[in-house]
Amino acid sequence: MSHILKQSPKLLENTSQTDNFVNNLYDDSFTLRFTSPDPTEKEVQFTQLNNPEIIQSWKRWAMEAIVCYFGGWDDIQRQTLVQKNTSALSVCQSYFAIALFASRNYPNTQLSDWNYSHIYELLQSQFRLELLISDHARSRQNRPFPAFTVIEKTITCLRKTHMPAVSQKLSDGLMFQLKSNIKIAEQALETLVLEQGLIMQEWIKGNSYQAIDAILASTMSAYAINIIxxxxxxxxxxxxxxxxxxxxxxxxxxxxxxxxxxxxxxxxxxxxxxxxxxxxxxxxxxxxxxxxxxxxxxxxxxxxxxxxxxxxxxxxLSLHEVHTEVEKVYQACYWLILTCTGIRHSEISSLNGDSYNDVTERYRTKVKKTDNSANHERGGAELISNIFMILNELSLTPKYNRADGKVLPLWAKTFKHNTGHSSDIESEAVRKGHTLPRSNKTGKAIRFGTSKKAFNCLLENFCESFADSQPLFAELVIGIHPHRLRHTYAQFILRRFEGYMHESLRIHFRHAANSSMTSVYESQKLKEDAKLANERGYIHEIVKRIYDEIEGKISIEGNEDFYGVVARRISQLLKRMNIHQPDELLSAISAISTQVESIKANNYGYCVVFKDTRAQSKCFDKQTNTPKVDSGQFDTCSGCPHFMYSKTGNKEAIINHRFLHSKQIDVYKQLGITSDSPVMQASMLAVKNAEIALDEMGGGNE
Incomplete structure (x- = not known):
């Protein structure tokens, strides 16, 4: 059947009847504009569907599919899309790959007529890098194959076409439910992965999930400390x-x-x-x-x-030697802050000269990936304090306590003199008092070497310098990626505390949706047969803490730390048990923990599913007969009989959650989004649920 795209009835209903819209699926510009919920991010325009290889019907379909993927227009009257830049681009690139593949190979075949052979062929073409969005993307590809996450996103985008197509929200889509992403990838790409000399499971996990050898990490850290x-x-x-x-x-x-x-x-x-x-x-x-x-x-x-x-x-002998030495210091500091904290690159780049508080000995970072760039405070060690001091001092202009009240990035390379080279003139301008100088050539503000590429160069140059000084380790430093150091940090914590640091890791890493990411960091550090014991020990720890609260053994304001339905249930069970001796307490804790089916820690609380009430979970899936705890969100979990939260561990996250959605409501109002819009209602509900939780913890007015 010829691929003749019809306008989707549901999307037609949502098509504005005026010219006052941001996006229009049915004009010939084939451009989608995304407004970020983060006010600091600029609007993103996705124009790559204008690729001449993609036929018009598939261009139109890709536009529809992208809108359906994100749940339709955020503001129907203006046809706006509000998404984080990275999320928007990753989805757009996947639908671009599908449309390009279909145009090249099956231009007259509808997606509804596809089967698994079409999907496997698509994924194989994508694995061979035949569907990249541009020549620039190809030049940035440093390996002859993509990461598993790229393939996984494409499978997810295909899966997302099924229900919209069945309900006529999308003009064309798959007519069957897909298997799991990993199973599809294994069946489609097993041969190609082997040809690249890869092990399928290692490729799926990704190289960045491997922690660096402890001896190597310690040796490199000692080398960095000697430098600074x-x-x-x-x-x-x-x-x-x-x-x-x-x-x-x-x-x-x-x-x-x-x-x-x-x-x-x-x-x-x-x-x-x-x-x-x-x-x-x-x-x-x-x-x-x-x-x-x-x-x-x-x-x-x-x-x-x-x-x-x-x-x-x-x-x-020269200022060039000075600058070279300072560059080495920047490289060493970047390595040390990665290994000593395990925080993300985006958080490191958000640091400025004023981020460290000498009084509290804590520093502020912006958690962009999981918390919409909210400020979070982290505890600082003496080494972290020294890094802030050194990077602040190595500058021709103040980076902190500036008279003009402005701040400079901590990593701003404002240590160079005016040598006549364009890369150095800006630093001279900064020294003379211009906080954010502009390039004479482009007129754009100088970034001071704080881009992701600049940080990657710092790490690469540090590894090269270390390899030159320690040739025996030269081969081991190849391919060290900033994200691997998060796992190295997790490995150290788990070894130091015998595996029972799950919650501390989760809070430190600022994992958002659920604890599955923390489990990724732990999974390679603990043996498989110890993982179940670790989770059981986690449950034991929580029950023991609630018992200590009841007995007044924990000094907490109000003598309570845990709140919510689960906390009350555990407390009631413990009170009904006649506990007098330590062995009786252990038996009681064991009896309660055996009633628990699973536990997931989130940045806003805990999902503790009891076996006898599992069907009452707000995330319960009737088709699979299981709670979908991995897809839980605060707005879903609050009010669930399996939800509880901690004043010491989760209160700050819930306050941030309320604050961010309150700010988001203001942004929506500025964009003209009405109160009956789904995104506006979601934010309003999030604020309401957060206030209920904070009121219970006695912090509703914070």
Missing amino acids: ESPKVSFLCDFYRFQREQKGSLIIRHKSLSKDKSLAWAYKSSVNITNLRTPKGNKHSEQQLARKRAYYHLIEKHRTKVPPLEETGFPF
């Missing part, structure tokens, strides 16, 4: 502080060292500053003499460990 604690770095911190204090007059310039040698006098261990003369034999002004005295004091302070060179009167 070297006498040269101590000198450079004082040197940059000295430069900032000059307030507009740089005493150290390139020509000072390479051309006129105007600092060579500082090489001597005893100098009469007052008798110094200019190259023309003139006396220096009092201001100039004061700067020279300050500089000589700096040299004298570090003369023993970092002596000045006779040629320059400075510990380095």
Whole structure:
């Protein structure tokens, strides 16, 4: 049957009758615009469906399918789509791949006529990188095959066409339910994966899921610490502080060292500053003499460990050497903050000079991936404090406590002088007081080297430097990715605390939807036969803590930490048991924990499913006869008989949840989205449920 696309009745109903719309499925621009819920993100325009290889009917279908994937228009009157940039682009790219494949191979076959052979052929073509969105995407592909997550997204997008097509919300879609993503990928790609020398399960897990060997990680960390604690770095911190204090007059310039040698006098261990003369034999002004005295004091302070060179009167031959040394420090600091905290790259890039609080010894990050860029505080160690101090000091302009009240990124490379090169001019502009200078060529604000690519370069260069110093480890540092260090951190915690740190890991990693991601970090660190014991121990720990609350053994305001239906049920069960001896307590805890079928920890609470009430779960799936605990969200879980939350562990997340949705409501109002819109109602319900939970914990007004 020819692939003749009809306009979907459901989407036609939602098509605006005015010209005041953002998107139009049925014009010939084939462009979709996405507004991000994050006000800091710009609008995304997806235009790649204009690829001449894709026939018009498949272009139109892909547009419809993308809108259906996200549940329709967020504002019907204006036909808007509100999605995070990364989510929008990943879905659009998957439907692009489907449309391109169909246009090339089955232009006259409807998706409703597809079977598994069509799907397998599509995935094989995608695995061979034949369906990339552009030549630029191909140039960025550093491997001859995609990650499993790319294939998985395409399968999910195909699966999402089934129900909309059956209910006529989508003009064309699969007419059968797909098997699991992993099973489809295994059956379609087994041969191709083997040809690449890969093991299927390892490819599915992804290389980034493998923790770095503990000895290697420790050795590399020791190498990094030696860099930042070297006498040269101590000198450079004082040197940059000295430069900032000059307030507009740089005493150290390139020509000072390479051309006129105007600092060579500082090489001597005893100098009469007052008798110094200019190259023309003139006396220096009092201001100039004061700067020279300050500089000589700096040299004298570090003369023993970092002596000045006779040629320059400075510990380095050139400022290029200074910049190279500072680059090494940045690389070492990036490695250390990754290994010592396990936080995401996006959180590291969100740090600024004011993020660390010396009083509380905590620092703020923005959790962009799972919490809409909300600020979260993390505990800081002495090493983290030193990293903040060093990166703040190695700058020609203040990164913190600025007089103008503005802040600079902690990782801003504002340590270079004006060398005449375009990459350095901006730092000179920053030194003169311009917080965010603009490029003379493009007019855009300078990013200061805080892009993802810049951070990847820091890690790559650090690994290369380490491999040069330790050739025996050279092969082991190949392919180290920032995400692997999250798993290295998790491995250390689990080994240090014998596996019983599931909740601490979850809170530290700021995992959002459920604890399955924490399980990914744990799964490779604990043996398979220990995973069940770990979860059972997790349940034991919670029941024991509730018992201690009842007995007053935990000092908590109000003597309570856990709230919700499950917490009340466990408390009632414990109170009915006549517990006097330690062995009786262990028996009671064991008896209660055996009634529990499963437990999932979320950033906003816990899902503790009891066997006798599993069918009452709000996420219960009648078709599979099981609760879908992995797909739970706060708005679903709140009010469920299997939900509970902790004042110490979850209160902050619930407050953030309420705050973000309150802010989201304001954004929707600015976009003209009405109160009867599904997204507006969802945010309003989220605020209401959060307030109920906070009121129960006594924090509704925070």
